[in-house]
Each structure stands twice: as C-alpha cells, then as structure tokens.
Amino acid sequence: MTAVQIDGKAFAAKLREKIGEKAAAFTDKTGRKAGLAVVLVGEDPASQVYVRSKGKATVAAGMESFEYRLPADTPQDELVALVRKLNADDAVDGILVQLPLPKNLDEKAVIAEIDPDKDVDGITPTNAGRLVLGMDALVSCTPLGCTMILKDMLGDLSGMDAVVVGRSILFGKPMAQLLLAENCTVTMAHSRTRNLPEVLRRADIVVAAVGVPFLIKGDWLKSGAIVLDGGINRLDPEPGEEKGRIVGDVAFDEAVGHVRAITPVPGGVGATTIAVLLRNTIVAAYRNAGLGDPEGL
Ligand SMILES: Nc1nc(=O)c2c([nH]1)NC[C@@H]1CN(c3ccc(C(=O)N[C@@H](CCC(=O)O)C(=O)O)cc3)C=[N+]21
Ligand SMILES: [Mg+2]
Numbered sequence: 001m002t003a004v005q006i007d008g009k010a011f012a013a014k015l016r017e018k019i020g021e022k023a024a025a026f027t028d029k030t031g032r033k034a035g036l037a038v039v040l041v042g043e044d045p046a047s048q049v050y051v052r053s054k055g056k057a058t059v060a061a062g063m064e065s066f067e068y069r070l071p072a073d074t075p076q077d078e079l080v081a082l083v084r085k086l087n088a089d090d091a092v093d094g095i096l097v098q099l100p101l102p103k104n105l106d107e108k109a110v111i112a113e114i115d116p117d118k119d120v121d122g123i124t125p126t127n128a129g130r131l132v133l134g135m136d137a138l139v140s141c142t143p144l145g146c147t148m149i150l151k152d153m154l155g156d157l158s159g160m161d162a163v164v165v166g167r168s169i170l171f172g173k174p175m176a177q178l179l180l181a182e183n184c185t186v187t188m189a190h191s192r193t194r195n196l197p198e199v200l201r202r203a204d205i206v207v208a209a210v211g212v213p214f215l216i217k218g219d220w221l222k223s224g225a226i227v228l229d230g231g232i233n234r235l236d237p238e239p240g241e242e243k244g245r246i247v248g249d250v251a252f253d254e255a256v257g258h259v260r261a262i263t264p265v266p267g268g269v270g271a272t273t274i275a276v277l278l279r280n281t282i283v284a285a286y287r288n289a290g291l292g293d294p295e296g297l
Contacts, residue, residue, distance in 0.1 A: 001223050004261040008268040011149060012275035015297075016061055019278045022294040023062035026285055034285035035064040036094040036120065036277070037086045041079065041105065042072030046211065046232040047098040049246065049270075057274045063281060066092065072102045079105060080113050087115040093285035094120035096277070099170060117288050120280040123169055131177050138280055143175035145272035146207050146228045147182065153226065153261065158183040163200055165189045165208035165216065165249070171230060175207050196220070208249040209269075218254025227255060227262040230269040 026034050036058050040051050051067070058065035068082060079101075086092045095118045101107045116126035122139040130137035150157060162184040166172040172188060179186045189199050191210070197220040200206060208216055209230030221227060231249030238244070248265030255262055263269050279297050286294045 001258065001260065003227075003256045003259045005256070006149060006153070006228075006261050006263045006268060008149070008263055008271035011152065012271045015148075015272075015275040015279060016057070018296060019275065019282055020061050022282045022286070022297065023278075025294075026282065026289070026291070027062065029291060030289055032091065033062060033064045034093045034282055035066060035091045036096065036281045037066040037068065037089075037092045039068045039070070039079075039082060039086075039095070039097045041070045041074050041098070042102040044098065044100060045234050049232055049234070050098065050273075053270075053274050054277065057278060058281075061278045061282075063278065064091065073104065074102075076105055076109070079110055083110060083113040087113070087118065092118065093288060094118055094277075094281035096121055099123075118284055120277060120284055121170060122174060122280075128169070128174070131174060134181065138284060139178065140170050140174040141276040141280060142171050142209060142230050142269060142273045143178050143207075144280075145276040146175060146230065146269060147178045148276070149228060149263070149269075149272060150205065150226065151182070157205070160184045160204040161187070161202050162205040162207065163187045163189055163203040165196070165200075165206070166210040166230075168209070171209040175209075179205070179207075206250075210249050212249055213247050214249070214251040216250040216255070218251055218256075218258045221255055221259050223258060223260070225259045227259050228269055229263050229265050230273075231265060232270055 023034055040047055055065045086095045095114050111123050114124050116124045119127050119138050127137045162179045164172050164175045167188055167190040176186045176188050189196055200220045203225055205226050207228045213233040229248035229250040233247050235244035246266055
C-alpha cells in the first residue's frame, strides 16, 4: 500500500480563509483587529520554528501580532508581570506563552496566571478542566488540528483504536481527551511505555508528538493505519546545508509505503497548528467582545 499524504497546508489554507472572513467581520463590528500575543523565553528550537511561521500568518489573516522575546534568564516575577499586563490589555485577545520554559522558571505558576478567556493554548487549569468535563473550552492547537484532520478524512471515528504517543499538557493529554470525545478507544504511550511497537500494532489511528526524530518505524504500523505526526525536530546540518532539516517523530520514508495515510513534516500537522491558533484567537476575541461564537469554525 502507498499512503495518501495528508496535505496539512491545503487543509490549513481552507481554514485560514474562513478565519480571514471572521477576522474582517470582527474588525467591522469592533473597530479594531483581533490580537494575539506570543511570549518566547529563551531559544527552544521547536518554539523558534513556531514563532517564525506564526507572526506572518497572523498578519495575513487580518489580525495583530504582538511578540515578546525574553532572555533565558528572565526572572519569574518579570514573566508573571508580563502575563498580567497582557491579561489586562484590551488589544490582546489571545496569549500564548511558548513551552517549554527554561528550567529556572516555574512553568505551572506562569500558566496559572494566564486569563482562561485568552488562553488560546488551552493549558490553564480552567480550560483543561472544561475539556475533561465536556464543557466548551479553548483547546490546544495541535491536538485540535489533528482531530479536525481526522474528522475531515474519516467522518465518524467511533470505535477506532487510537494510540497517542506523548503525554504533554499541550499535546498528548488533550489529544486523548478529544479522541475519547469522538468515541475512540484511546491508549496513551510515553517514554516509559514498555513495548511501543506492540502497543502501536493494533492502532487504526496513531498520533505522535514527542520530539524524537524517526522514533516510530514503518513496520511498527499496521497497513490500514492513519498516522498524524506532530513532531518538529531539527536534525544536525548535513555537509553543505546551512541548517538541518525539520523532521517528525515517524520514519516517514518507511511508513509512507506501508500505511493508509500519513502527514508529512513539514506541511502536515504543524501547518494546521498555526491555522488552529488563529481560529482559537478569533473565537476568544468574539467571546470576549460579547459577540458569541463565530459560526462555521
Ligand atoms: N505554548 C506552546 N504552544 C505550542 O503550540 C507550541 C509551543 N508552546 N512550543 C513549541 C511547539 C512547536 N509548535 C509548532 C507549531 C507549528 C509549526 C509549524 O508551523 N510548522 C510548519 C512549518 C515548518 C517550517 O517552517 O519548516 C510545518 O510543519 O509545516 C512548528 C512548531 C508549537 N508549539
Ligand atoms: Mg513523554
């Protein structure tokens, strides 16, 4: 079997078109653009890839982008003060603090400061709780994008065996909740899982984001599997390359000849993540402006 390559860029482009319309309508109704604030502390490589794609996409969608780049040794109280300032700023509808934070910072304490109504990553205790309880919530962009891709491809996911590889607050945990809500049988695998190939063997759906290049081998996957690769790993540069290539967590070249469908890296899940971030920002902007939910997103 040769897999369908899922075109994350095309999926994202369709979503961005709808978002652009909502953003324009928001500006008509309120007299200002919806705004997204991004805070990057230090130099995490995956975060740098994200920030680069994000600023451009935000402006292209008719929204405003506010970027804060802070040194890795920024003190806790300064970062908290910035988050509080953004919480209070009416021009800011969404706040994204890039994770992981440098080790000298208390990540949980920073996250708890974010206004849940501006929490476009869905990582505050309020939004995480609301997701688990099946209430309306802002939900982390990568897992929400993966769910949108799966539903677009398959329609009903009921009864499917899904394996989520990774258990982070941004990816694995919300991903598992979203798949549960779609009536999948969900298994969560992670760095202490004993026999990952065996766990993966029965998966109809594999969703991975752990940050280990090529961790998942082609022959670990069953031939009918649908594979969404959320890994963003920069390899060391090959001779003649200035920067290393960005690759996923799945050995794509092996898997592509084997499974039913797979997302490439780049151009798959990551491309969708950005569009979902804009989606969450416009949803937050509408709700906070008292305009209700924008339709069709
Ligand atoms: N609080 C927080 N929320 C996040 O969602 C978050 C984070 N922290 N920290 C870093 C990771 C990484 N991440 C990416 C999302 C999209 C691309 C992306 O745009 N990828 C494109 C372009 C890649 C390229 O430029 O080559 C693609 O895969 O096609 C990359 C990386 C979000 N993260
Ligand atoms: Mg893990």
